[in-house]
Amino acid sequence: MYSYNNDGFDPIAYLKANKALYIIFIILILLANGLLIFKNVRKGDFMYKPKSLTILSLAIGDVLLALFPMVVQTKVLFGDYAVTGLSCSTTITSGAYSPYLITFVYGIGLMVLGFEIIQSQKSSPTNKNTQIIYSLAYSSFPWILGLIVVLPLGMANLNIDTCQGTQTVGQARALVVIGIILPALGAVITSIIVKNKKPQTVNSPAQALGVLNSHSSAHPNNTMNQGYAQQPPQLYNQPPTQPYSLPGQAQYGNPSYPGSGSDAPTLTQWGHPNTQPKVNRLLAIAIVYFVLVSPLAIYLLSYILNSHAVSLGLVLGKVVDGLVIWLNYSRSIVTPLMMYGYADD
Secondary structure, eight states, X not given: OOOOOSSSOOHHHHHHHHHHHHHHHHHHHXXXXXXXXXXXXXXXXXXXXXXXXXXXXXXXXXHHHHHTHHHHHHHHHHTTTOOTTOOHHHHHHHHHIIIIIHHHHHHXXXXXXXXXXXXXXXXXXXXXXXXHHHHXXXXXXXXXXXXXHHHHHHTTTEETTTTEEOOOHHHHHHHHIIIIIHHHXXXXXXXXXXXXXXXXXXXXXXXXXXXXXXXXXXXXGGOOOHHHHTOHHHHHHSOOSSOOOOTTOOOTTOTTOGGGOSOOOOGGGTSOOOOHHHHHHHHHHHHHHHHHHHHHHHHIIIIITOTTOOOOOHHHHHHHHHHHHHHHHHHHHHHHHHHHHHTTO
């Protein structure tokens, strides 16, 4: 409940502005995430790709944010702050989902996407059933962890029958730290680690040369120049983007050389595609995510949950309160739009 005084604050205008913002944000969140979901589903192979299914699960989480907590809050606003027709369990659960559960899940999801990049540089399962299991494990992990850690903490000491509880300040602070700060920091740190991790382009020079030599043995008319074989560092420090062939040699599989047999091995058989654009975009998403959600955590810890904080006054308090809340909600619009491009990388 809010109490108003005569220091220049207009409660009617404030109420109307919040009603309009909730409606606008609900529509924008649904549109942004709806486009992201449509893009992933349209491909048809999202069940076999951990990245695609994880992005899809995060988008669905933001859709639930718009359709559940934000709709509940909108109903409260249009009911003149009286929770009419809403059960205590509904209001308590919606309060735990936003901002804590969805923020936690999104941060852990970004960390999972970073781990997926590292794993994709090693090896990928070829069996379809195994691919589905991998995808389900990646995409469900943030939600399972959130339901185990954040949701119980958010509903601790709260009676869903009477809407009353005795949640301590320490519990509230722990909820802010675990639900917002740790996943926000973890997402940025994970993205930085992935960005600075050099991809392993080949398992080892000896293994790569062994494959090349075995292929040359199978095609005696196209033997390797031993002078080049003795200088493997040049081969791996600057891997070519085209199929590897020595000067004067024909490329295997070239239509001009019908007797050459099968395609020649290329470095991409032992290396991996350039993941740097994907890593850079993931880091950008993590930074934007951190910038949009951390102000709410700082505000809660330094002001709302700090008994020694200096009062901001009614007007400034409302401004700061609204700013951090809408910044947090805007994350569900901005990051999905950035994810839309990340899904192409």
